[in-house]
Amino acid sequence: MKKAWLTLSALALSLSAAGAMAKDYTEIRFGVDPTYAPFESKAADGTLVGFDIELGNQICKELKVSCKWVENDFDGLIPAMGAGKFDGILSSLTATEARGKTIDFSDRIFSGPTSMVTKKGSKLSITDLSTLKGKTVGFEQGTIQETYAKAKLAPAGVIIKPYQNQDGVYADLKAGRLDASLQDKLQAELGFLKSPEGADYVSSENIHDPLLPAATAIGIKKGNKDLQTLLNKGIKMMHDDGSYLTIQKKFFGDLDLYTE
Missing domain, CATH: 3.40.190.10 (Periplasmic binding protein-like II)
Known part of the structure; x- marks a missing residue:
């Protein structure tokens, strides 16, 4: 009986400890x-x-x-x-x-899909990377866009540039220090492109790539x-x-x- 009681006590303590580990937010x-x-x-x-x-x-x-x-x-x-x-x-x-x-x-x-933002009439195309060779493309560091740019754009001769935040990307795009930017398409179309600063820019079609899940x-x-x-x-x-x-x-x- 004593052995059985000890076994049940151990089980009770174990369950109690497990319950205590669950955080009540x-x-x-x-x-x-x-x-x-x-x-x-x-x-x-x-x-x-x-x-x-x-x-x-x-x-x-x-x-x-x-x-x-x-x-x-x-x-x-x-x-x-x-x-x-x-x-x-x-x-x-x-x-x-x-x-x-x-x-x-x-x-x-x-x-949300990814897209590329460029100045209207630039003729830069994300589906024809030869048009981006020697051009500078910016993106927010730590994003899936950075992973994609390093794996696909840099080997094609595109100059890639990471930024600490998205505001910095758009600031350099407007200043002419970037030729294009990569970001969430909805963010571009419903954020930057709807602002006065984005009036002269356009978003590309969705970029389809395994490195850019939605x-x-x-x-x-x-x-x-x-x-x-x-x-x-x-x-x-x-x-x-x-x-x-x-x-x-x-x-x-x-x-x-x-x-x-």
Whole structure:
């Protein structure tokens, strides 16, 4: 009997310890690089605005937890999350196979292709890389566009240039220090190209390449199943109650970002 009691006690302690390990979130901290309108940017008063921002806030609302945003350069988001500066990355983060080796992801948030932005009439073509030979193409460092540029553009004789944030890319494009830029197509068309500064520029067709997947999700620290389950629950709740569609329509009208 004593042996059986000890066995049951050990099992109870084990289950108790497992339960204690599960984190009960009352606040979710999202890391974000606010230089990527209309997904994430800063309003004139300094507040964070954009599609991702509203989705994150709605997820927290659905889950009845508080939401905190932590600003960080895009290429430092994954290391900063690993260092415990925030719980998840909600910043137009594409769910790639390479990133999946170091972090986990939530269910898909939206899908968005990549495009190239050039000055109108430039005759530069992403489907004919010979037109880009000797030209300079910029992109935000740490992105899938950087991976693509290093693997496909540089070997074709294209001069590639990384930037700390997307604002820097567009600043040099406007100043003539870049011939083209690579970025999310929706970000270009609904952000930069709709601004007065982007009036003389045009976006290319979608760039189809295995290095440029479209699925975007929330990045989560490797092995954090508690947060992954919680965020997936919040995403599903948004779709179930229609709040996702409401937010999507606010920023993109009748465009469907969720359907791949």
